Every structure is written in C-alpha cells, then in structure tokens.
Amino acid sequence: EFKLVDVSKEGLSFDDEDKEERKKKEEELNVDHKAVKDFLEGALAGKVQKVQITDLLSDSPAALVQSAYGMSPTMQRYMKAQNVAAGGSDDGMMGSFNQAVLEVNPTHPIVLDLERMVRSQGEESDEAKDFAVLLYDVAALTSGYEIEDSGDFAKRILSMMTIKSKSDIRDVEVEAQNVEQEHVEDNHENV
Numbered sequence: 001e002f003k004l005v006d007v008s009k010e011g012l013s014f015d016d017e018d019k020e021e022r023k024k025k026e027e028e029l030n031v032d033h034k035a036v037k038d039f040l041e042g043a044l045a046g047k048v049q050k051v052q053i054t055d056l057l058s059d060s061p062a063a064l065v066q067s068a069y070g071m072s073p074t075m076q077r078y079m080k081a082q083n084v085a086a087g088g089s090d091d092g093m094m095g096s097f098n099q100a101v102l103e104v105n106p107t108h109p110i111v112l113d114l115e116r117m118v119r120s121q122g123e124e125s126d127e128a129k130d131f132a133v134l135l136y137d138v139a140a141l142t143s144g145y146e147i148e149d150s151g152d153f154a155k156r157i158l159s160m161m162t163i164k165s166k167s168d169i170r171d172v173e174v175e176a177q178n179v180e181q182e183h184v185e186d187n188h189e190n191v
Contacts, residue, residue: 029053033106036115039123040102043132049099057105062090062139064100077146110135127163142149 030037033053040051049067053156057063104111113137117128134156137147 026052026054029055029106033104033115035118036104036106036111037112039118039128040104040132040135043129044102044136047099047107047136048102051102051104053106054103055105055107057108059104060105060139060142061108061110062102062104062135064139064143064145065103066100100143100145104137130159134160176190 030053037051037053041048044051047066106112106115114128114131115132117125121128134153137153137156140147
C-alpha cells in the first residue's frame with residue numbers, strides 16, 4: 001500500500017503533489033533567489049554538484065542530498081574504510097565522483113542573512129564566503145557526512161562567535177553611552 005522513499009535523494013516528491021506544479025514552483029524559487037544560488041555554487045565549487053532552492057525544508061537552512069544514483073554518507077564511509085584497509089589512501093578518495101546537491105531553504109533567517117551579505121558586500125566578500133562554507137559544513141554534519149577539515153570548521157565557528165561577541169559589546173557600550181547622556185540631560189534639566 002505504501003511506497004518507500006529515500007528522503008536523502010534529490011527530487012523528493014509526494015504522490016499527492018502535481019509534478020508540474022512542483023517543478024514550476026522550484027523554478028520560481030531558483031529565479032527569485034538567483035543571487036544567493038549563484039553565489040553558493042561559486043563559493044562551494046568542487047564541494048557540491050549543484051545548489052537547489054527548495055521549500056521542502058522547514059526548520060533547516062540547508063541539507064545535503066544525493067543525486068538519484070549517488071552513494072549515501074554511510075556507504076561513502078564504508079568505501080573509504082575498505083580503501084584504507086586495502087592499503088590505499090583516504091585523501092580525497094571519492095573526489096568529485098560523488099558530489100551531493102545542496103538544497104537551500106530561502107525563508108530561513110540564516111539564508112536571508114547570507115543573501116543580504118551577498119547583495120551588500122558583493123560576491124568577493126570573505127565574510128560571505130566563510131558564511132557559505134559554514135552553511136555547507138553544517139548541512140553536511142546534519143545530513144550524515146564528515147567534515148573534510150575540522151580545524152578550518154572550528155576556525156570559522158570561532159570567527160563567527162567573535163564577530164557576534166564584538167557586536168554585542170558594541171551594543172552594550174552604545175546603550176551605556178545613551179543612558180549616561182540621558183542621565184546628564186536629566187541633571188541639566190533639574191538644575
């Protein structure tokens with residue numbers, strides 16, 4: 001009665017959905033968010049086969065899915081372990097042979113922030129590139145993949161945390177100055 005479907009594969013569709021309507025909707029999404037899609041494809045060249053804007057994601061900013069005939073993350077780890085056990089190297093064994101598709105949720109605040117960065121800072125912005133790679137790494141982790149360079153991942157996380165903490169400190173300093181200025185103005189009025 002029920003059909004078993006692998007949700008980690010590209011092109012997920014439900015039986016009660018009109019395929020033409022779904023295709024049209026996804027084309028509209030890809031056109032509406034062309035700037036961020038093109039930026040992600042450029043910034044993640046060599047890591048993903050393509051970037052697809054989709055409304056199938058609800059809580060996640062992005063997910064890595066396999067193309068129709070791609071290998072799952074578990075199978076990739078198995079193949080890597082077999083290669084290493086046979087005396088081979090695990091450095092880039094899969095290469096571009098099995099690149100995944102990055103599906104992006106255009107309504108997620110993180111994606112909206114990335115889109116804003118691309119529009120305001122341009123595609124050459126280091127901050128936007130780091131943000132894109134971090135988005136990819138988090139999608140990889142949540143989709144069952146391993147991160148290629150954990151040290152680089154940690155550096156990007158710490159950089160984002162530092163930027164956030166510096167921003168919070170500036171906000172507190174500005175707020176303190178405003179309170180102090182209001183206090184001085186109140187004192188002048190009372191004199």
